[in-house]
Amino acid sequence: MNKIAVSIVDDHALFRRGVADIIRQSEHFDVQQEYSSGSAFLSALDTANIELLLLDVQMPQMSGIEVLKCIRERNVDLKVIILTASLEDSIVLDAIRLGANGFLPKDTLPEDILLQLHQVMQGRTVLHADGVALLAQQVRQQTAPLAAALHKTSEQVLLQRKLLSEMTQREQETLKLIAKGLNNKLIARELGISDGTVKVYVKSLLRKLNVHSRLELSVWVHQQLNTADFDIYPSSSV
The missing domain is CATH 1.10.10.10 (Winged helix-like DNA-binding domain superfamily/Winged helix DNA-binding domain)
Incomplete structure (x- = not known):
């Protein structure tokens, strides 16, 4: 059985390696490469033979949102899960608009990490509870004028x-x-x-x-x- 190729972009080496170790314990996923910056990943994007990317949203020089925008301009099929320690509304909405496939809070339990990876690879968009509430609020705001009419x-x-x-x-x-x-x-x-x-x-x-x-x-x-x-x-x- 071919494993699903994964890469990780995060400027914190300890966290990055910890997530990589968790993923490598699965028989379904294989970490191909770890990157400490978004620019390093983008330079390798065209030759990176991966199906799934875990992308830190808060990095110096180039944020995860900026990296995601560049990715979508060149590859609309790569599945991208946003790693985040902050659930700011603007970050969640920007990431969704740019085609993020899911969000993974950095305090997610190890056993839940692999579960969410599987769900994304099955075609689902994985949102944490706050993200679902925020998206629902946005939809209601957008549809309110229509409903009122x-x-x-x-x-x-x-x-x-x-x-x-x-x-x-x-x-x-x-x-x-x-x-x-x-x-x-x-x-x-x-x-x-x-x-x-x-x-x-x-x-x-x-x-x-x-x-x-x-x-x-x-x-x-x-x-x-x-x-x-x-x-x-x-x-x-x-």
């Missing part, structure tokens, strides 16, 4: 129709499955297409809806559409 305006409906009409049928189907929480492999299996084709559809959806992460795609669906039956309008293109 009770009904969508004709302009909103026309905009939704326009955005959906610009999607191919396969993109609409992919969006629907993303909103249901499926990862790329499960979407590919459901639609009978390759993982690579799903990635193309996801990139196209991110561009057309002007968002930066799968989580934001899912939020868009739940905000804008009737998610009870996912009332997507038929597209003229296939």
Whole structure:
């Protein structure tokens, strides 16, 4: 069985090595490389053959958020878990918008670290309790004007129709499955297409809806559409 390749970026050597030792005890993961700075990792990004990165958010010179932004400009598929000792609202929201796949507080118990790594590799976005509450608050704030209006305006409906009409049928189907929480492999299996084709559809959806992460795609669906039956309008293109 091939192990999942992991790298760690953290400027605190003792913590970094401690996490690496925990991960190396698992038969499912293998730590390929440890980095003491974000710039050191970015210089090796194009040749780093890894599937998962643990990234410290508070580092000198280049923060984890800055590193994550650079990563997403070059690699949208690499799964990134943010290591944090501080749960500042701005950090959590910025990381989510940039496509972070999870958060790992630095006081997480060793047995829970591996559990969260497994969940992220299964396609889930792992948030701590405070992060979930914060995200829920943001969604409520964004949807409050719509809820207060009770009904969508004709302009909103026309905009939704326009955005959906610009999607191919396969993109609409992919969006629907993303909103249901499926990862790329499960979407590919459901639609009978390759993982690579799903990635193309996801990139196209991110561009057309002007968002930066799968989580934001899912939020868009739940905000804008009737998610009870996912009332997507038929597209003229296939």
